[in-house]
Amino acid sequence: MPHSDREPKFVSVVTYIHNDEGRIRKFLDEVMGKCRDSFDKCELILVNDDSTDGSIDEIHRYFSEKPADYMVSIIKLGLKQGIESAMNIGRDMSIGDYVFEFDDLSIDYPIDMLTDAYGKCLEGSDIVSVSGNYRMRFTSKCFYSLYNRFSHGQYSIGPETFRLLSRRAINRIRSVGSFIPYRKAVYMNCGLKADRLTYDVTGGAQTAPKHGRSDERMNLAVDSFIYFTDLLERISLGICIMFIVIALGVVAFTVWSYFMDQHLASGWVSLMGFLSLGFTGVFGLFTIVLRYLSVLIDLSFRQRHHLIEDIEKISGN
Amino acid sequence: MGSVYDKIIIGAGLYGLYAALYSGKKGEKVLVLEYDSEPFSRATFINQARVHMGYHYPRSLSTALKSAGYYRRFHEDFSFAINDSFRQIYATGSEFSWTGAEEFQEFCIAAGIRCEALSPDTYFKPGMCSGAFLTEEDTYDAMILKDWFLKELETLPNVQLVCEVRLKDIRRQKDVFEIAFICKGDRLQAETPYLLNATYASTNQVLSMVHDADGAGQAADTTFAIKYELCEIILCNAEGDLRNIGLTVMDGPFFSIMPFGKTGYHSLTSVTFTPHVTSYDRLPAFKCQEGTECSPAQLCNCSRCAHKPDSAWPYMSRLADKYMRPEYTYSYERSLYSMKPILRSSEVDDSRPTVIRVNSEHPRMVSVLSGKINTVYDMDEYL
Numbered sequence: 001m002p003h004s005d006r007e008p009k010f011v012s013v014v015t016y017i018h019n020d021e022g023r024i025r026k027f028l029d030e031v032m033g034k035c036r037d038s039f040d041k042c043e044l045i046l047v048n049d050d051s052t053d054g055s056i057d058e059i060h061r062y063f064s065e066k067p068a069d070y071m072v073s074i075i076k077l078g079l080k081q082g083i084e085s086a087m088n089i090g091r092d093m094s095i096g097d098y099v100f101e102f103d104d105l106s107i108d109y110p111i112d113m114l115t116d117a118y119g120k121c122l123e124g125s126d127i128v129s130v131s132g133n134y135r136m137r138f139t140s141k142c143f144y145s146l147y148n149r150f151s152h153g154q155y156s157i158g159p160e161t162f163r164l165l166s167r168r169a170i171n172r173i174r175s176v177g178s179f180i181p182y183r184k185a186v187y188m189n190c191g192l193k194a195d196r197l198t199y200d201v202t203g204g205a206q207t208a209p210k211h212g213r214s215d216e217r218m219n220l221a222v223d224s225f226i227y228f229t230d231l232l233e234r235i236s237l238g239i240c241i242m243f244i245v246i247a248l249g250v251v252a253f254t255v256w257s258y259f260m261d262q263h264l265a266s267g268w269v270s271l272m273g274f275l276s277l278g279f280t281g282v283f284g285l286f287t288i289v290l291r292y293l294s295v296l297i298d299l300s301f302r303q304r305h306h307l308i309e310d311i312e313k314i315s316g317n
Numbered sequence: 318m319g320s321v322y323d324k325i326i327i328g329a330g331l332y333g334l335y336a337a338l339y340s341g342k343k344g345e346k347v348l349v350l351e352y353d354s355e356p357f358s359r360a361t362f363i364n365q366a367r368v369h370m371g372y373h374y375p376r377s378l379s380t381a382l383k384s385a386g387y388y389r390r391f392h393e394d395f396s397f398a399i400n401d402s403f404r405q406i407y408a409t410g411s412e413f414s415w416t417g418a419e420e421f422q423e424f425c426i427a428a429g430i431r432c433e434a435l436s437p438d439t440y441f442k443p444g445m446c447s448g449a450f451l452t453e454e455d456t457y458d459a460m461i462l463k464d465w466f467l468k469e470l471e472t473l474p475n476v477q478l479v480c481e482v483r484l485k486d487i488r489r490q491k492d493v494f495e496i497a498f499i500c501k502g503d504r505l506q507a508e509t510p511y512l513l514n515a516t517y518a519s520t521n522q523v524l525s526m527v528h529d530a531d532g533a534g535q536a537a538d539t540t541f542a543i544k545y546e547l548c549e550i551i552l553c554n555a556e557g558d559l560r561n562i563g564l565t566v567m568d569g570p571f572f573s574i575m576p577f578g579k580t581g582y583h584s585l586t587s588v589t590f591t592p593h594v595t596s597y598d599r600l601p602a603f604k605c606q607e608g609t610e611c612s613p614a615q616l617c618n619c620s621r622c623a624h625k626p627d628s629a630w631p632y633m634s635r636l637a638d639k640y641m642r643p644e645y646t647y648s649y650e651r652s653l654y655s656m657k658p659i660l661r662s663s664e665v666d667d668s669r670p671t672v673i674r675v676n677s678e679h680p681r682m683v684s685v686l687s688g689k690i691n692t693v694y695d696m697d698e699y700l
Binding site for chain 2: 010040041043071073089092093095096097167171174175
């Protein structure tokens with residue numbers, strides 16, 4: 001039945017699934033229910049990142065009990081790839097005019113946040129991120145403040161519960177570069193208008209849920225610094241300059257000793273002169289090599305591999 | 318006792334009429350039986366209309382080579398029905414393709430078929446496709462083809478085409494098949510030592526109707542292992558530059574939009590959204606058959622069915638828009654639906670797009686199942 005108050009839009013919901021057996025039902029009921037009520041056409045893309053529990057059976061059970069009148073695709077990844085590449089695959093599969101990205105199935109927000117985010121999109125923001133007013137963990141706080149300080153991005157980033165992207169934003173992201181190691185960072189720097197919505201967390205949790213294991217999160221954090229900020233480059237540049245200064249100091253000291261100090265062992269001046277000039281050269285070269293490496297990182301942004309084992313379609317229109 | 322024919326052909330699609338013409342020219346007395354009110358009403362008409370050159374078989378070079386040979390022959394025989402006035406472009410998707418741009422190009426060189434590299438950005442949004450190639454492939458116009466076949470058959474008084482036929486019974490006698498059918502209220506019967514089952518989606522239905530005369534029941538089961546997909550082809554009005562090009566994105570979430578013969582329309586299809594519902598039964602059983610004449614024993618014409626599914630236009634157009642540059646615009650005209658039987662084994666094996674099976678040696682019964690128009694020549698050795 002076409003509802004007259006439905007937005008005449010096609011919305012894709014992309015969701016990350018990793019051992020979420022217990023939370024799938026509620027998520028599908030609430031989020032997909034809301035989308036069905038609010039939008040003309042929907043599509044659900046579940047990216048199964050190597051779940052080892054009964055998540056997939058639960059999804060099948062759910063849709064055999066309540067056949068969907070929207071398209072459902074389950075992407076099965078060949079091996080565990082982590083949330084970022086899994087969600088990249090899901091987003092690239094989607095065909096909707098607007099795409100919701102859910103990194104996590106837990107719902108601690110009022111369900112109307114979905115349509116609020118859509119409203120923000122209509123006001124002209126191509127990227128809307130929605131976050132709870134959690135107390136941030138100390139490590140997260142450090143990461144985000146360091147990141148935002150050194151990324152020189154258009155918008156700052158923070159913890160997010162879900163986000164909404166317009167098709168225009170997705171096209172733009174693709175033309176900027178094809179490799180997306182950290183979605184938030186790319187979205188916020190694609191040059192389109194972004195906005196942020198905050199909600200009061202319902203239920204007990206006061207800290208944000210963790211996405212992924214802590215070693216994965218650590219890796220992602222370090223990678224993000226390398227890719228999106230010049231922090232590491234600056235640190236190494238600083239070290240190089242420091243050593244160049246020391247080397248030059250030694251040169252100066254050698255020259256000074258040659259003229260002032262009469263008690264030098266023979267050969268000391270030429271040895272020290274050679275050593276310090278040599279080190280100055282080595283550190284100079286290091287600086288150049290570092291610059292090259294950062295250019296190489298930019299180039300390898302164009303490489304990507306999606307490792308999909310299977311795409312299963314449950315139901316159509 | 319009905320009239321006797323050298324051959325009886327069930328199904329007036331391209332394969333049926335080709336066989337009728339081929340046999341008719343040899344002077345044989347041929348009867349063609351068709352369910353619908355005119356020939357070419359189903360799969361021959363309702364498909365992408367692609368005259369296959371072999372680009373679809375990057376996993377099977379031998380099939381590709383055979384396709385290319387048949388393509389040239391089909392081109393010579395039926396040039397009047399072919400639309401080759403557009404640029405047919407194949408592209409490999411960046412993300413989900415099992416075949417990359419380089420593999421595709423190497424494959425084309427090996428198969429000796431045209432493949433001229435173009436810039437993907439000319440046709441597709443930035444970053445969406447890893448390669449785009451100008452190819453030699455075109456589409457046929459089923460209605461022009463139909464008129465030609467009917468005109469040719471008219472010159473052969475020994476070939477008779479009967480439409481609106483309801484098959485009732487196929488009985489295998491010692492030397493002949495006895496076929497009982499109803500046509501426009503009349504109960505008729507015919508006999509033949511050679512029965513050709515050229516019905517495509519109904520092939521198992523015809524086969525399961527055959528039984529032995531001695532009352533022993535069903536003849537040995539020679540049905541095909543197939544699944545059935547109810548498929549939708551969208552006809553749309555291409556605008557501007559899109560009028561003169563056809564685009565096919567290979568593999569993965571494959572879609573294609575290209576001229577539909579000489580009708581002036583473009584056909585839009587996609588691997589994910591063209592099939593609506595699937596039946597895995599030997600005989601096609603679908604929920605939508607309830608309350609219609611259509612049944613697992615006899616398929617009706619899906620395009621004319623009151624229960625045909627809603628169009629997947631919202632999905633297919635968005636998939637195409639996701640890839641194509643925004644200046645390529647097109648609008649919805651109408652949808653055509655047809656049942657497509659898919660050989661179970663062909664899902665993993667590219668090597669046999671056409672299967673011809675001899676179901677009975679004496680009397681002879683042959684069934685042909687093919688989703689490709691230009692492999693029609695495969696039939697020559699069986700006729």
